[in-house]
Amino acid sequence: MDAPFRLDDRVVIITGASRGIGAGTARAVSHAGGSVVLVARSGDDLAEVAASLPGQSRIVVGAVEDPAVPPQAVAAAAEMGDLWGLVNNAGISPAYAPTAETSDDDWQQILAVNLRASAAFARAALPAMVAAGKGGRVVNLSSIAAFAGLPNLVAYNATKAALDAMTRTMAVEYGPAGINVNSIAPGTITTEMVQQMMDTNPALAEKFVSKTAIGRVGTVDETAWPIVFLLSDAAGFMTGQVMLIDGGRLAAA
Numbered sequence: 303m304d305a306p307f308r309l310d311d312r313v314v315i316i317t318g319a320s321r322g323i324g325a326g327t328a329r330a331v332s333h334a335g336g337s338v339v340l341v342a343r344s345g346d347d348l349a350e351v352a353a354s355l356p357g358q359s360r361i362v363v364g365a366v367e368d369p370a371v372p373p374q375a376v377a378a379a380a381e382m383g384d385l386w387g388l389v390n391n392a393g394i395s396p397a398y399a400p401t402a403e404t405s406d407d408d409w410q411q412i413l414a415v416n417l418r419a420s421a422a423f424a425r426a427a428l429p430a431m432v433a434a435g436k437g438g439r440v441v442n443l444s445s446i447a448a449f450a451g452l453p454n455l456v457a458y459n460a461t462k463a464a465l466d467a468m469t470r471t472m473a474v475e476y477g478p479a480g481i482n483v484n485s486i487a488p489g490t491i492t493t494e495m496v497q498q499m500m501d502t503n504p505a506l507a508e509k510f511v512s513k514t515a516i517g518r519v520g521t522v523d524e525t526a527w528p529i530v531f532l533l534s535d536a537a538g539f540m541t542g543q544v545m546l547i548d549g550g551r552l553a554a555a
């Protein structure tokens with residue numbers, strides 16, 4: 303794996319790093335020379351990802367919505383050096399129902415993981431970046447769902463749009479400290495879950511592909527490397543933006 307952008311000596315916290323885009327981002331950051339703190343609930347999967355990396359890593363096993371976990375991740379980062387980056391990647395969409403059938407419990411769960419936990423990680427990480435005095439990066443995992451009214455996903459869509467608002471606010475607040483904050487908004491990316499869905503439901507697979515300008519869905523690597531770009535010096539003058547990685551899906555709308 304040749305790294306198009308370098309993150310040598312940079313320490314990055316990645317939430318939801320046990321599989322999917324988070325694990326792919328951990329691999330990409332590590333191959334770019336960075337050190338990573340991997341956060342998720344499945345300790346075995348985290349250990350497997352950590353063992354596959356060429357560089358330094360620490361794992362923090364816990365739920366992102368547990369208030370004890372963000373400070374643990376920041377402390378684990380400090381064992382490897384000054385904290386440079388935070389990737390708020392952990393995200394869920396457990397409810398699939400129209401608005402009138404989306405319960406308050408669904409809302410609470412999705413808000414807690416997708417939005418409040420991202421704010422809590424930022425609350426823990428930003429002071430460490432400011433104290434180190436070298437600037438830094440935050441990347442929030444949004445979605446095309448922030449822009450398109452994807453049916454049956456009202457709470458998920460709302461949390462992703464809110465994350466983008468958080469990105470812009472944090473960018474303005476922390477720009478003077480040299481901390482750039484951006485969102486990545488993927489279209490359909492073939493993580494395990496999405497690939498399984500497509501394998502068992504060819505009509506759905508066809509629907510995903512036909513809506514994408516370049517005629518296919520995206521891979522985890524095609525999402526992870528743009529995240530590395532945003533974490534790198536190459537994105538030094540880019541902040542408060544939402545970068546679409548959707549194969550032209552919204553362009554085609």
Ligand SMILES: NC(=O)c1ccc[n+]([C@@H]2O[C@H](COP(=O)([O-])OP(=O)(O)OC[C@H]3O[C@@H](n4cnc5c(N)ncnc54)[C@H](OP(=O)(O)O)[C@@H]3O)[C@@H](O)[C@H]2O)c1
Pocket residue numbers: 317318319320321322323324341342343344345347364365366367390391392393394415443444445446487488489490491492493494495496
């Ligand atoms: N794949 C796509 O097509 C796509 C498209 C647009 C946006 N996105 C966004 O990209 C991000 C990653 O998606 P993905 O497809 O890679 O998801 P995924 O394969 O389902 O992986 C989710 C990751 O988050 C972790 N996680 C979930 N709930 C958690 C919690 N409460 N506490 C700690 N960790 C938790 C999971 O680990 P554990 O289960 O071990 O905790 C796992 O590592 C999400 O924010 C998603 O909304 C994905």
